[in-house]
Amino acid sequence: MDLRENDTMRSELLYRSIADRLKLQIDQGVLRPGDRMPSLRSLQHREQCSLSTVLEAYHLLEQDGWIEARPQSGHFVLARSSPTVRLVSEVSIDGRISQILKDLGDPRMISFGAAVPSDSFLPLAQISRSLARQNRAEDSHRYEDPRGNPALRRFLAVLHSSRKRVYDEDDVVITNGCSEALFVSLMTLAQRNSDTVLVESPAYFGIYQIIELFGLRAIEIHSSPSTGVSPEDFARAVQMHRPRAAILIPNFSNPTGALMPANAKRDIAAIARAEGVAIIEDDIYGDIFYEGDERPPALLAGGDASGVLCGSVSKIISPGLRIGWAISKEFGGRIGATKRILNLSTNRLAQAATLDFMRRRSYEIHLKRLRTTLAGLSARYRQELVKAFPHAEISRPGGGYAIWVKTESDTQQLSALSREHSISIAPGFLFDASGEHRRCFRMNCGLEWTPRTRTAVETLGRLYREMDP
Numbered sequence: 001m002d003l004r005e006n007d008t009m010r011s012e013l014l015y016r017s018i019a020d021r022l023k024l025q026i027d028q029g030v031l032r033p034g035d036r037m038p039s040l041r042s043l044q045h046r047e048q049c050s051l052s053t054v055l056e057a058y059h060l061l062e063q064d065g066w067i068e069a070r071p072q073s074g075h076f077v078l079a080r081s082s083p084t085v086r087l088v089s090e091v092s093i094d095g096r097i098s099q100i101l102k103d104l105g106d107p108r109m110i111s112f113g114a115a116v117p118s119d120s121f122l123p124l125a126q127i128s129r130s131l132a133r134q135n136r137a138e139d140s141h142r143y144e145d146p147r148g149n150p151a152l153r154r155f156l157a158v159l160h161s162s163r164k165r166v167y168d169e170d171d172v173v174i175t176n177g178c179s180e181a182l183f184v185s186l187m188t189l190a191q192r193n194s195d196t197v198l199v200e201s202p203a204y205f206g207i208y209q210i211i212e213l214f215g216l217r218a219i220e221i222h223s224s225p226s227t228g229v230s231p232e233d234f235a236r237a238v239q240m241h242r243p244r245a246a247i248l249i250p251n252f253s254n255p256t257g258a259l260m261p262a263n264a265k266r267d268i269a270a271i272a273r274a275e276g277v278a279i280i281e282d283d284i285y286g287d288i289f290y291e292g293d294e295r296p297p298a299l300l301a302g303g304d305a306s307g308v309l310c311g312s313v314s315k316i317i318s319p320g321l322r323i324g325w326a327i328s329k330e331f332g333g334r335i336g337a338t339k340r341i342l343n344l345s346t347n348r349l350a351q352a353a354t355l356d357f358m359r360r361r362s363y364e365i366h367l368k369r370l371r372t373t374l375a376g377l378s379a380r381y382r383q384e385l386v387k388a389f390p391h392a393e394i395s396r397p398g399g400g401y402a403i404w405v406k407t408e409s410d411t412q413q414l415s416a417l418s419r420e421h422s423i424s425i426a427p428g429f430l431f432d433a434s435g436e437h438r439r440c441f442r443m444n445c446g447l448e449w450t451p452r453t454r455t456a457v458e459t460l461g462r463l464y465r466e467m468d469p
């Protein structure tokens with residue numbers, strides 16, 4: 001690198017950090033919407049830098065919609081209708097979820113509100129054979145090792161290792177689904193009723209429910225339906241609120257289907273490491289990619305940040321098996337101890353059967369088939385949703401089961417009306433604590449495409465059009 005390149009880099013770092021400090025002042029209300037920004041000269045004097053560096057900083061703020069330049073008057077703070085970082089002191093969401101969970105168990109309902117595949121896409125016959133084979137073992141009814149079946153832990157350690165982060169059996173704890181993995185991770189890492197944790201908005205409601213249960217404060221960061229959380233927002237949130245941990249779904253988020261780009265994963269991991277924030281990564285959908293040939297790597301696979309990788313077989317083999325995992329080099333031992341105190345161990349037979357199936361070639365074949373099926377279904381559901389909701393913004397996921405639809409009205413009414421037609425959707429107010437997403441809903445694209453599901457999508461569109469404005 002020659003001297004000129006060095007100077008350019010230094011100047012870029014400088015104007016970015018000036019811009020970041022100004023954003024912080026706007027976020028904290030020191031500078032309010034309508035306020036005049038400091039003049040270029042005064043800022044230059046304050047920051048002891050060149051005029052062009054200050055101009056670059058203002059340019060960046062203008063581009064990102066924080067300020068505007070008014071001819072002959074200077075720069076002014078803009079009102080941000082939807083701030084990208086919000087602190088929620090008391091999360092209260094659990095009460096909103098019960099109806100959705102009730103609908104899930106109702107066979108008369110068309111479950112567009114869930115994030116699950118039709119049974120016909122799951123390898124149910126194969127897993128039943130694995131269960132029967134393992135049930136013959138004479139020790140199948142004993143307690144399992146609290147951290148889980150050692151062979152399954154070895155298998156998962158190898159499966160999730162990367163060049164930069166190699167796991168071994170001691171890093172893996174088997175849990176009751178991904179839900180328990182998230183639960184024990186947060187329980188281990190965050191102090192109840194005092195810590196602050198960072199969470200995406202929108203994000204899977206189960207994460208908000210745990211935060212509520214533990215009395216934690218949440219920092220909601222805006223998550224884009226295509227690329228998830230941005231490193232800039234992440235850095236800003238961390239600087240402002242110093243959270244203990246961040247819970248992220250970088251691969252095919254629920255509810256939007258967003259996939260965080262590789263460079264954003266790398267930048268966020270670097271910020272987390274530098275600022276001492278542990279990442280709890282929910283990677284439950286990582287295996288269900290349907291664009292390209294390779295699984296998108298986990299954020300933690302880069303080896304930079306410390307944290308816990310959480311996942312389960314619920315979306316790829318069977319949600320009823322209740323087999324999940326929490327994998328962590330740094331915290332595996334402590335998470336294992338939390339899990340032991342919580343419920344001694346996870347179902348022994350289910351663990352043995354999961355391993356029995358995952359080791360077979362038929363597992364890989366099943367995954368490939370599932371990906372192809374979902375690619376087709378996701379495109380089909382999206383196409384029909386575009387017809388049914390012509391004015392909505394509809395996400396275009398490259399994996400997972402969720403499509404996110406942003407309409408022009410509150411979707412709670414649509415949810416209530418569609419229930420009367422035995423159709424469930426997941427209204428947007430389930431997916432954050434501050435109710436930012438009331439005009440959205442999550443749609444499951446994992447259900448078989450049949451005349452019944454097709455009519456149901458059309459019915460949703462009709463009900464929406466007939467709703468009171």
Ligand SMILES: Cc1ncc(COP(=O)(O)O)c(C=O)c1O
Pocket residue numbers: 115176177178179180204206249253254282284311312313314319323324
């Ligand atoms: C992002 C995410 N995490 C966790 C879970 C819970 O998974 P499990 O059924 O394995 O507990 C879900 C279920 O929908 C999910 O979408």
